[in-house]
Amino acid sequence: MDRFYSWNSCDSRSVGDMMVSKHYKWELLALLACAFFFHQADRALFSVVLIPIQRELGLTDGQMGAVGSWMFATLAVMVPLAGFLGDRFSRKWIITCSLLFWSFATSMTGLATGLVGLVLLRSVATGGGESFYAPSAYALLASHHKATRSVAFSVHQAALYIGLMCSGYLAGMVEAAWGWRTVFYLFGGLGILLGVVFVFRLKDAPAGERKAEAHSDTPKVWESVCVLVKTPSVLFATLGFCAVVFVNNAYVFWAPAFVMEKFKHAAAPMTLTQAAGGTMLYHHLAAFCAIMAGGLLTDRMVVKHPRFRLLLQGASLLLGAPMIYWIGAAGGVKATWLAMAGYGVFRGLFEVNTHASLFDVVPSKYRSTAVGLMTMTAFFLGTVPTVMIGKFCDLHGKVAGIQQGFSVLACVYVLGAAAIFCSMIFTFRRDRVVE
Numbered sequence: 001m002d003r004f005y006s007w008n009s010c011d012s013r014s015v016g017d018m019m020v021s022k023h024y025k026w027e028l029l030a031l032l033a034c035a036f037f038f039h040q041a042d043r044a045l046f047s048v049v050l051i052p053i054q055r056e057l058g059l060t061d062g063q064m065g066a067v068g069s070w071m072f073a074t075l076a077v078m079v080p081l082a083g084f085l086g087d088r089f090s091r092k093w094i095i096t097c098s099l100l101f102w103s104f105a106t107s108m109t110g111l112a113t114g115l116v117g118l119v120l121l122r123s124v125a126t127g128g129g130e131s132f133y134a135p136s137a138y139a140l141l142a143s144h145h146k147a148t149r150s151v152a153f154s155v156h157q158a159a160l161y162i163g164l165m166c167s168g169y170l171a172g173m174v175e176a177a178w179g180w181r182t183v184f185y186l187f188g189g190l191g192i193l194l195g196v197v198f199v200f201r202l203k204d205a206p207a208g209e210r211k212a213e214a215h216s217d218t219p220k221v222w223e224s225v226c227v228l229v230k231t232p233s234v235l236f237a238t239l240g241f242c243a244v245v246f247v248n249n250a251y252v253f254w255a256p257a258f259v260m261e262k263f264k265h266a267a268a269p270m271t272l273t274q275a276a277g278g279t280m281l282y283h284h285l286a287a288f289c290a291i292m293a294g295g296l297l298t299d300r301m302v303v304k305h306p307r308f309r310l311l312l313q314g315a316s317l318l319l320g321a322p323m324i325y326w327i328g329a330a331g332g333v334k335a336t337w338l339a340m341a342g343y344g345v346f347r348g349l350f351e352v353n354t355h356a357s358l359f360d361v362v363p364s365k366y367r368s369t370a371v372g373l374m375t376m377t378a379f380f381l382g383t384v385p386t387v388m389i390g391k392f393c394d395l396h397g398k399v400a401g402i403q404q405g406f407s408v409l410a411c412v413y414v415l416g417a418a419a420i421f422c423s424m425i426f427t428f429r430r431d432r433v434v435e
Contacts, residue, residue: 024144024203025144025145025152027201028140028141028144028202028203029152031197031201031202032137032141032156032159033155033156033158033159034159034194035099035133035137035194035198036133036137036156036157036159036160036163037159037163037166038099038187038190038191038194039099039102039130039160039163040159040160040163040164040167041163041164041166041167041187042102042103042106042126042130042167042187042188042191043071043126043130043252044163044168044171044252044280045106045171045187046067046109047068047252047253047254047255047257047276048167048171048172048183048276049171049172049175049183049276050064050253050257051257051260052175052179052180052272053118053180056180057112057113057114059115060390061393061398062387062390062393063115063390064390065253065386065387065388065389065390065391066115066119066386066387067118067119067122067123068123068386068387069383069387070119070123070124070127070383071122071124071126072127072249072379072380072386073380073383074124074127074131075127075128075130075131075375075376075379076375076377076378076379076383078127078128078132079131079132079134079135079371079372079375079376080369080376081372082094082098082131082132082133082134082136082368083135083368083369083371083372083373083375084221084224084368084369084372085132085136085368086139086368086371086372087139087224087365087366087367087368087369090204091137091139091204091368092198092202092203094132094136095133095136095137095140096198096202098129098130098131098133099129099191099194099195099198100191101125101128101129101132102125102126102128102129102130102133102191103129103187103189103190103192103194103195104129104188105121105122105126105129105188106184106187106188106191107184107185107187107188107189107192108121108125108184108188109121109184109188110180110181110182110183110184110185131375135368135369135371135375136368137156138153138355138367138368138371139367139368139371140204141156142359142367143205143364144205148299149356149359150294150295150299150302150352151295151296151299153295153352153355153356154291154292154294154295154296155292155295157348157351157354158288158291160284161284161285161287161288161291161344161348162288164280164283164284165284165285165288167187167280168256168276168278168280168281169273169276169281171183171187171276172271172272172273172274172276172277173273174186175272175273176271176272176273221369224366224369225373227363227366228366228369228370228373231362231431232426232427232431233360233423233428233431233432234358234361234362234370234374234431236419236420236427237357237361237374237420237423238373238377238378239415239416239419239420240313240314240317240350240416240419240420240423241354241358241375241378242377242378242381242416243317243412243413243416243419244347244350244351244354244378244416245378245379245381245382246378246381246382246384246385246409246412247324247385247409247412247413249379249382249385249386250385250388250405250409251283251327251343253389254386254402255279255283255327255340255402256272256275257275257402258398258399258402259275259279259333260272260275260276262336262399263275263333266333270333278337282337282338283340283341283344283347284344285341285344286340286342286343286344286345287344287345287347287348288348289345289348290344290345290347290348290349290352291348291349291351291352294312294348294349294353295352298312298352298356306360307424307429309353309356309357309360310353310357310420310421310424311424312349313349313354313357313420314417314420314421314424315349315417316346316347316350317346317350317413317414317416317417317420318413318414318417320342320343320346320347320350320413321410321411321413321414321417322410323339323343323345324413326339327339327340327406328402328403328404328405328406328407329403355371358370358371358374359433360428360432360433361428361431361432361433362433363433364433385405385409388405388408389401389402389405392404392405
């Protein structure tokens with residue numbers, strides 16, 4: 001028996017309970033969107049203030065890249081555990097404790113005095129806390145949103161882009177006024193306050209679904225892994241997601257420094273606030289618009305064309321590849337912003353369906369585990385690009401090294417597109433789960 005029932009299967013609930021659930025799903029979406037705002041903003045802070053940290057602590061490009069890799073490695077190691085726990089225990093408390101822990105770790109990052117402190121506070125503690133959020137959050141959203149699933153996921157994903165856009169400008173301004181350490185104190189403190197709100201307002205699955213869970217068998221860990229690994233569409237979806245994470249990790253970590261260094265000798269040299277703000281704004285604003293439009297479009301199209309999600313995802317990766325290459329090759333500031341915006345459009349159109357596509361081929365009782373395993377794989381591979389580009393920078397200089405890195409990233413997007421199209425053409429029809 002699946003852990004999640006459809007709304008029509010919950011006839012045993014009272015009318016009052018149904019009304020509360022009907023309205024609460026939008027409050028839940030708002031709460032999780034706020035959490036995801038800080039989830040992504042806190043992760044992006046380091047790249048925004050990378051240059052001041054590097055100067056004060058005297059670290060090389062390779063060492064700075066290692067800080068990012070350690071964070072992604074921690075996420076990769078911890079997120080499968082988060083997925084298994086999310087299918088077995090209260091998702092409310094997993095999400096709430098995750099938010100409080102990573103926010104506290106973000107605040108403490110402001111106390112770091114060297115490479116070891118950055119790795120422990122930024123990479124291990126913050127990354128470890130953040131890893132427990134996504135598997136339970138996406139599964140909880142899916143349990144409350146049936147017919148509005150793509151819209152809910154698109155709004156939730158939009159919070160990521162808003163967080164990254166705001167973090168670029170806000171962190172740059174705070175750093176200019178009070179230093180990079182205050183940036184971490186501020187964002188971490190606000191996240192802790194939100195966590196207190198979660199204690200009182202966040203709820204688990206609807207009552208009917210909780211009742212169903214009480215009478216269903218909890219899947220064993222090995223059973224969950226076997227079901228997912230033996231489903232080809234899950235593997236193809238994971239490969240596509242790996243391509244997106246691979247590129248995104250490199251972009252968020254290195255793009256602000258790349259823009260600042262590339263145009264520092266221009267007629268009007270670019271400040272940290274301008275470089276970080278523009279890098280985050282143009283890319284994520286375009287992604288925000290794409291994901292909001294994509295969510296509405298997808299929910300309508302999949303009713304008659306179930307493979308539409310995959311068609312949109314594959315095309316987005318294929319068309320996004322030249323935009324990524326152009327980021328490194330563009331000769332002027334405006335061309336660079338335009339390339340970043342183009343990359344954002346196609347990234348947004350892919351990400352609106354990341355988890356919806358996965359859930360199309362995964363039975364409901366395995367969903368937290370599926371998200372955990374997919375995220376683990378993606379972030380293990382995502383440890384490579386930050387170090388790779390850091391080494392390119394040590395060998396060829398920051399600008400030339402990052403340009404070389406963007407060429408590699410464009411090729412990764414093409415490989416991801418091939419995986420998604422394989423799922424659409426060969427395996428989706430057989431693997432699809434109809435709710």
